[in-house]
Amino acid sequence: MEKNDINISDLERILTGENPWLFLVEVFVRTVLIYLLLYAVLRLLGKRMNAQMTITEMAVMITLGAIVSVPMQITERGILPTFVALLCTIAFQRGLNLWAFNNGKVEAITQGEVSLIIKDGCLQMKAFDKSNVTREQVFSQLRKQKVQHLGQLERVYFEACGHFSIFKHENIKPGLSILPQQDKKLWEEQPKADGHFSCFRCGNTIEAENEPDQTCNNCDDNHWVHAMDVKEKQFD
Structure with a gap:
């Protein structure tokens, strides 16, 4: 034209x-x-x-x-x-x-592979790096399934189609809270597991009387928080 x-x-x-x-x-x-x-x-x-x-x-x-x-x-x-x-x-x-x-x-x-991203309440950091999925994206999906902390989980698979397959522990253990930190009130209200601390980065939980002064043996991070001890309580 x-x-x-x-x-x-x-x-x-x-x-x-x-x-x-x-x-x-x-x-x-x-x-x-x-x-x-x-x-x-x-x-x-x-x-x-x-x-x-x-x-x-x-x-x-x-x-x-x-x-x-x-x-x-x-x-x-x-x-x-x-x-x-x-x-x-x-x-x-x-x-x-x-x-x-x-x-x-x-x-x-052509279809992609299944990735094991959470094992026994602990994030598998190498799988996260390969899967191109973030920690907060996974936590968001877990919250939709009424999960409150990682100790409730036995396995979480990131499927090739993009779905998450979630398998919960029958015997819930203390674990890292997955509630948003911005919601300080709910975070503080969660019952804490005495003598247990979780790595803030990967959720690896260890027994300790006080906050550990060591690096995590799963991800080499040194930021520890109190582990949560929520059992069967569900979100309202």
Whole structure:
């Protein structure tokens, strides 16, 4: 478009571009056909596309969006090439899933791996570094599950799909509080476990009469706080 062609008062050009008004009818027909085609493709891709998506499934969704957007509006592009591209996407996705099913290494590369991020109430710092997840993000998810301190937890796994799988201890031990420090009132109201201190960074809990003057043997930090001794009390 030339500079002289720009006219802010030309509403017809702004609304329809260089196409006649009848083209809007064609856009409607194209959109309906592409929608039905995309719906059929999603059904063929399976139920996982309706749930939490993996990395490869997210890539497929972005690809589908790029494929179907062009033929809806551009007159020079037909629908048949889009149909072929969608079939190729289905074949690629199903082929990759089959390959991953038969090869564990391929599955780990394409889908990701499960990470053990909390073990016996203690944060696994190496797993945190590899998982690209922060301490506060994990604590936020734990609070949603009514967890108040790490001593309530036996295992927490960070799944490949981004979910957290939480397994609680049957016999709760003293542990590091996961309540926000900003809520000082609730933090101070939590019952403290006498003779137990927790590493503020990783939650490693040890027995001591007074605040330890040593580094944590799990994360090498030296910030200790009183361990909490909450049993079955739930949030209101």
